[in-house]
Amino acid sequence: MILLDVTLRDGGYLNQFNFKYDSIHEILLHLENTNVDYVELGYYKGPASGGEGLGVTANINLDVLEYFKELFPKIKFVIMLHPKNVSIEELEVLSNKPIDLIRVCITEASLDQGLEYVKRLKRMNHKVSANFTRATWIDPHIIASYMKQAENNGADIVYFADSNGSMYPDKVAEYVKTILQYVNIPVGFHPHNNLNLALANSITAIQHGAKYVDSSLNGLGKGGGNLETEIFISYLERTNQNQKFDLLKAFEGKDYIIKEFSYSSDYLLNLLFGIKDYSMDYMKVVTKECESNNFSVKDYIYHNNIKGCS
């Protein structure tokens, strides 16, 4: 079981990626103490919506990366990138940088480009993960066939993301089982917690053969948040599967996040988006549509299906 912490990357959606350097330092310290396997430092060249006007973990400076690697030599660092934000030639600057894993985001629409990026990064001797987003909008057999192509292009890991926070255990089991019929490389799962199912889904993923799980301190992350690193460790502890993680150190990290980053999100709205399997990217569109029609947003979403969101 390999735990990949995404506090600095996915948590960035809550503060426009504006982490101060000493906050990054402190978070890395907590994660090193907790002994998580991988730490995602941020995006390279921006999230899906681009990097304009965003803070430091939206576009990791490679000198900064080297600086933190020197300070935390034991941490395995991860960066995530969207092919549309980086030309394939630009990938060359990542050569010989202390990056232990590069994750390439791939949607159905960007499949061919994504596969090219995987191939190129692999030729540069990087460890590469092909991360398929919005898995619920793609049939499990289709996504598994894409993953097989990623494997053939050299991917070391394939991930599927519950981007809308709408998965439930049976659904996760269906995806993992199907994917494992197609690929021989390790499978990873990126949960979201809109339905309070991030833990249940991650347990199910692992029990069906997934090897990697993403989590963040206190669940800091987009929309309904992520799986809480410390909660997942407590499950491993309870079931005698914890061989390396330090639960109390993870809780120190959680306490730091609670103290420093108090973002309020609309719990019920995120939950309703999870129930409807709507992308969180449409949250503004939906709430605007409701408001302009004088609908109560939550009543409207609960009782209707809104076109274009799923």
Place this chain on the structure above:
Amino acid sequence: MILLDVTLRDGGYLNQFNFKYDSIHEILLHLENTNVDYVELGYYKGPASGGEGLGVTANINLDVLEYFKELFPKIKFVIMLHPKNVSIEELEVLSNKPIDLIRVCITEASLDQGLEYVKRLKRMNHKVSANFTRATWIDPHIIASYMKQAENNGADIVYFADSNGSMYPDKVAEYVKTILQYVNIPVGFHPHNNLNLALANSITAIQHGAKYVDSSLNGLGKGGGNLETEIFISYLERTNQNQKFDLLKAFEGKDYIIKEFSYSSDYLLNLLFGIKDYSMDYMKVVTKECESNNFSVKDYIYHNNIKGCS
């Protein structure tokens, strides 16, 4: 699937059962709007530790019960009792009262007495549930054999409680499957949320054949809290199993609870008790022992096994 709300009974551990009558009224209104199947109004004659100095839902006055039944005729009311707090003759005063279900708490030590109470209440034509507490401390086959005896004594339902908040899905599955090999009456599950597994455990219980699940608004309840009524409904909603509950009304109830009842509990301490399968009743003993020895309570519990707690 039958949802039994325990906000007023289990939530009472957080305010010494001191609910004001207009709070009870408002909570019942939210629960009626949500359309939960059963509402537990409180204990009759006190919780396990007795009822001295406790508030109204620690010992429901039968006139009060009749008053609320008149106000909310659609609600099915439940009371819970511990045999050691009520003599078997006293049960007669419950005759012809508007009680839709009586739950008798049974431990291994009180088995024979508990079975007698089940038999007596059944003879009085009550609907009766035999509720076995601290299930993790009793082997599943043993607890199932006790439940078979309860069935033979007339019980309509048998429950097992994750009193220590220490169960995880595989464990819940083991209990439900074993119990169903022994009994033919419906099985219920009372979760706690110390390990953030109340939802995962309840889903597992239902999928393996349990029919009743206990929950409370906002999870209001002892120690790590209960399964959140509104979260369980959202799961049913997402998986197209919700035929009767109103999610938005449940959230109105949750909001009321958040507004009126802000009790802080030590999240990590409850979680550590769940990991260790310690009874929450020993929390004071354990923290005192650690403090008198100048141990850091959490470090000590995490790294040691404390005798007498499990």
